[in-house]
Amino acid sequence: MAPEPLTPEQTEQALAELPGWRAADGRLVREYAFGGHLPAAAMVVHVAAIQEELNHHSDLALGYATLGVSVNTHSVGGRVTELDVALARRIEEIAAGHGAS
Numbered sequence: 431m432a433p434e435p436l437t438p439e440q441t442e443q444a445l446a447e448l449p450g451w452r453a454a455d456g457r458l459v460r461e462y463a464f465g466g467h468l469p470a471a472a473m474v475v476h477v478a479a480i481q482e483e484l485n486h487h488s489d490l491a492l493g494y495a496t497l498g499v500s501v502n503t504h505s506v507g508g509r510v511t512e513l514d515v516a517l518a519r520r521i522e523e524i525a526a527g528h529g530a531s
């Protein structure tokens with residue numbers, strides 16, 4: 431079944447349990463900081479594996495010691511759906527293990 435775009439209220443509810451994430455331009459967005467480049471790059475690979483598992487893919491922006499994550503659902507015209515929230519939750523679960531803050 432096709433996902434439905436979340437209402438603003440549903441998005442706020444989801445964000446209340448996703449520290450550091452925000453909604454911007456119809457996307458869920460988070461920036462992580464690391465102690466150096468390799469831990470940031472390692473997190474990219476881990477996130478990519480999760481994305482393949484979920485068949486849902488964010489835009490990842492790797493910096494020197496930062497990683498930007500930005501996601502929406504293309505199939506509903508670039509809006510936030512439960513699929514984006516599910517991915518954000520999975521990324522949050524692994525972030526601390528990579529030393530991300």
Ligand SMILES: C[C@H](O)[C@H](O)[C@H]1CNC2=NC(N)=NC(=O)C2=N1
Nearest residue numbers: 485486487488501502503504505
């Ligand atoms: C064919 C494939 O299932 C689709 O292209 C998937 C892949 N990953 C995706 N990722 C995101 N962010 N939105 C989508 O609509 C989407 N669709």
